Amino acid sequence: MARIRFTNVNKKYANGFHAVRDLNLDIEDREFIVLLGPSGCGKSTTLNMIAGLEEVSDGDLIFDEQVVNYVPPHKRDVAMVFQSYALYPHKTVYDNIGFGLKMRNASKEEIDERVQDAAKKLEISHLLDRRPSQLSGGQRQRVALGRAMVRDPSVFLMDEPLSNLDAALRISMRAEIKELHRAMETTFVYVTHDQAEALTLADRIVVMNDGVVQQIGTPDDIYERPANTFVASFLGSPPINYFDGVLEAGPDDEMAFVRDGLRLVLPADHAARLKGQEGRAVRLGIRAEDVAEGTAEPGYNALSGTVNSVLPVGSDQYLGMDFGGEELFFRVGKDLRHAFGESITLAVDLNRLHVFDRETGQSLIWNAA
Amino acid sequence: MPITPPVDTIDYRRRQKIGRIVQRLVIVVSAIVLAAYILAPVSWLVSSAFQTETEIVSIPPHWIPEEPTLRNFEAIFSAGNDEPVTYETRSGADPAAGDFIPSTAENLLPSMANSLIVSILVVILNLLVGVPAAYAIAKIRFWGRNASVYFILITRVIPDIALVVPFFLVIRKLGMLDTLGSLVITYLAITVPFTVFILIQYFEGLPDELDKAARVDGCSRLQALIKVFLPLSLPSLVAVVLFTFLTSWNEFLLALMFTQTSASQTLPILLASFTSDFTVSFSFLNAAGVLAVVPPVIVAIVFERYIVSGLTAGAVKG
Numbered sequence: 001m002a003r004i005r006f007t008n009v010n011k012k013y014a015n016g017f018h019a020v021r022d023l024n025l026d027i028e029d030r031e032f033i034v035l036l037g038p039s040g041c042g043k044s045t046t047l048n049m050i051a052g053l054e055e056v057s058d059g060d061l062i063f064d065e066q067v068v069n070y071v072p073p074h075k076r077d078v079a080m081v082f083q084s085y086a087l088y089p090h091k092t093v094y095d096n097i098g099f100g101l102k103m104r105n106a107s108k109e110e111i112d113e114r115v116q117d118a119a120k121k122l123e124i125s126h127l128l129d130r131r132p133s134q135l136s137g138g139q140r141q142r143v144a145l146g147r148a149m150v151r152d153p154s155v156f157l158m159d160e161p162l163s164n165l166d167a168a169l170r171i172s173m174r175a176e177i178k179e180l181h182r183a184m185e186t187t188f189v190y191v192t193h194d195q196a197e198a199l200t201l202a203d204r205i206v207v208m209n210d211g212v213v214q215q216i217g218t219p220d221d222i223y224e225r226p227a228n229t230f231v232a233s234f235l236g237s238p239p240i241n242y243f244d245g246v247l248e249a250g251p252d253d254e255m256a257f258v259r260d261g262l263r264l265v266l267p268a269d270h271a272a273r274l275k276g277q278e279g280r281a282v283r284l285g286i287r288a289e290d291v292a293e294g295t296a297e298p299g300y301n302a303l304s305g306t307v308n309s310v311l312p313v314g315s316d317q318y319l320g321m322d323f324g325g326e327e328l329f330f331r332v333g334k335d336l337r338h339a340f341g342e343s344i345t346l347a348v349d350l351n352r353l354h355v356f357d358r359e360t361g362q363s364l365i366w367n368a369a
Numbered sequence: 370m371p372i373t374p375p376v377d378t379i380d381y382r383r384r385q386k387i388g389r390i391v392q393r394l395v396i397v398v399s400a401i402v403l404a405a406y407i408l409a410p411v412s413w414l415v416s417s418a419f420q421t422e423t424e425i426v427s428i429p430p431h432w433i434p435e436e437p438t439l440r441n442f443e444a445i446f447s448a449g450n451d452e453p454v455t456y457e458t459r460s461g462a463d464p465a466a467g468d469f470i471p472s473t474a475e476n477l478l479p480s481m482a483n484s485l486i487v488s489i490l491v492v493i494l495n496l497l498v499g500v501p502a503a504y505a506i507a508k509i510r511f512w513g514r515n516a517s518v519y520f521i522l523i524t525r526v527i528p529d530i531a532l533v534v535p536f537f538l539v540i541r542k543l544g545m546l547d548t549l550g551s552l553v554i555t556y557l558a559i560t561v562p563f564t565v566f567i568l569i570q571y572f573e574g575l576p577d578e579l580d581k582a583a584r585v586d587g588c589s590r591l592q593a594l595i596k597v598f599l600p601l602s603l604p605s606l607v608a609v610v611l612f613t614f615l616t617s618w619n620e621f622l623l624a625l626m627f628t629q630t631s632a633s634q635t636l637p638i639l640l641a642s643f644t645s646d647f648t649v650s651f652s653f654l655n656a657a658g659v660l661a662v663v664p665p666v667i668v669a670i671v672f673e674r675y676i677v678s679g680l681t682a683g684a685v686k687g
């Protein structure tokens with residue numbers, strides 16, 4: 001049981017590097033929070049502050065009602081899984097898993113019971129006598145999970161726990177971690193740079209960049225209603241396409257996005273949010289999958305260009321399109337056949353357009369959310 | 370036209386084989402020469418310890434004693450029980466037989482004890498000081514961390530001989546001349562930087578996440594050091610133990626300056642004093658030399674299997 005609150009937390013490293021800036025975050029008890037962002041954006045630093053492995057330079061870190069800024073890690077009830085697993089090479093799997101309990105003076109019987117129990121859940125009972133060097137990557141991963149699990153901590157921290165696994169295992173472990181969260185009924189804070197992991201696992205995602213929180217929200221919020229161009233670009237594959245242009249008012253409160261060779265009339269609720277903004281320099285975002293083959297149906301406006309590349313990716317294909325000298329990427333069904341150099345018209349799903357301020361990159365339609 | 374192999378083909382396989390044999394031969398011969406060079410003085414020391422003075426000075430020397438004897442060792446262990454050795458009592462014996470024992474012979478066993486006490490204390494204190502220091506420098510980022518590493522290393526750039534006089538003055542001011550304490554303190558000053566340096570290298574090779582995992586698992590810093598880092602750094606600890614033990618056991622210069630009586634004289638000093646006696650008794654001197662070699666050899670045998678891995682651990686990561 002733990003609710004974790006960051007209030008105006010800053011982290012400056014000894015060398016003066018400002019790794020986390022003005023972090024305000026309220027993590028509910030039993031919530032699954034994912035910190036998402038590119039490498040070096042301060043995710044691990046944030047996680048280490050929760051664990052007590054890095055000191056908070058400024059601001060308050062609060063567990064339930066207690067400020068824990070100066071509480072050392074061994075006095076916080078947290079467990080952590082590391083990217084490198086960090087198993088103790090000189091201890092057996094059994095002792096690795098039981099170490100945390102032993103350090104907390106649990107009885108031999110209790111340790112044994114909990115270790116066996118965790119090993120059974122993780123299907124590593126047959127490995128208990130081995131040493132970490134005798135295990136495969138996936139098995140080490142499970143031992144690392146077991147070591148954190150047995151302690152039944154009130155906060156469960158994971159720092160890119162899956163990034164050293166191969167692709168197939170990574171996906172099946174996602175499901176196990178989700179199940180683990182359900183079974184343990186405790187607060188999870190999970191760090192990753194992998195958008196798919198974040199979208200699958202999280203109750204809420206915290207997107208960070210350069211030590212600054214970009215957006216906090218449910219996977220749906222983050223993906224469907226990105227607060228700025230950074231968030232919009234970081235999620236989605238292939239990445240979102242941008243067009244620079246201006247807003248133009250039309251009759252009947254209509255609002256349109258206009259640029260060379262393109263005029264998209266925005267849907268009414270977008271138009272309502274953008275009221276009075278005509279003439280503003282904006283950046284329009286169209287997600288790769290928000291187009292369809294064919295000419296405009298009602299609610300769709302069209303985008304024409306020539307096919308630049310066709311990249312099949314199994315379930316569907318990535319289509320590179322030359323649009324007046326700009327390279328755009330879309331994801332389309334795989335039964336569409338297009339040859340290089342062919343001209344093509346794609347219909348845009350207007351309800352899923354994103355409009356950002358060109359200077360600040362902030363969303364002009366979703367910032368209320 | 371059928372292809373026939375040219376008649377004068379070189380047999381490369383044969384060549385390679387011969388090349389390999391020659392290579393091996395060169396290595397073996399060089400190894401033997403090197404071993405002989407290193408071992409000859411030691412063998413002579415050991416062999417002559419079991420010879421009488423007459424046999425030692427015979428020409429050509431006997432590498433293997435013709436009449437092996439233990440009387441040199443007996444003399445060492447009984448020295449001081451009989452009448453004190455003076456110029457008069459010594460000249461009573463037959464100079465040709467060389468049955469002289471040095472006037473300071475009775476100090477031999479006490480000085481050996483001194484050497485052991487000093488060496489063991491230096492080893493223990495090295496570990497007590499060096500291990501936490503190295504852990505802190507390797508795993509904790511504190512203000513002045515790099516500066517302290519340089520500072521520790523710079524103390525070792527100064528040759529010991531340049532430190533003798535300052536050390537002497539400090540020790541005299543402290544009123545510690547002719548005490549074991551003076552040796553322990555100065556030997557620590559010499560060895561601790563090396564200990565810290567070797568261990569920093571090793572600890573830095575152990576991943577940070579291991580340290581973090583231990584602390585999240587419930588260890589304080591000290592417990593993480595004791596329960597996780599020490600077991601993993603056994604090889605380098607052994608290297609440190611050997612290095613500090615041997616350095617203290619063999620140290621001569623500082624001991625010569627600070628010690629005056631059997632209260633603090635160490636074995637190297639005493640052995641050296643035998644050569645400056647009225648007459649030199651080689652048999653006794655060599656027997657004492659053998660005793661001086663025994664403790665380091667025992668230490669080396671006990672820790673032998675760790676030596677190589679420990680000494681290279683710092684150089685190659687991990």
Ligand SMILES: Nc1ncnc2c1ncn2[C@@H]1O[C@H](COP(=O)(O)OP(=O)(O)O)[C@@H](O)[C@H]1O
Pocket residue numbers: 013014015017019037038039040041042043044045046510
């Ligand atoms: N101990 C440290 N001292 C100085 N800078 C650090 C330290 N640890 C991390 N950093 C820097 O802080 C930034 C954030 O690091 P981190 O939180 O590990 O990023 P990530 O989001 O990849 O986990 C990086 O630029 C990193 O170089």
Ligand SMILES: [Mg+2]
Pocket residue numbers: 040043044045159
């Ligand atoms: Mg990281």
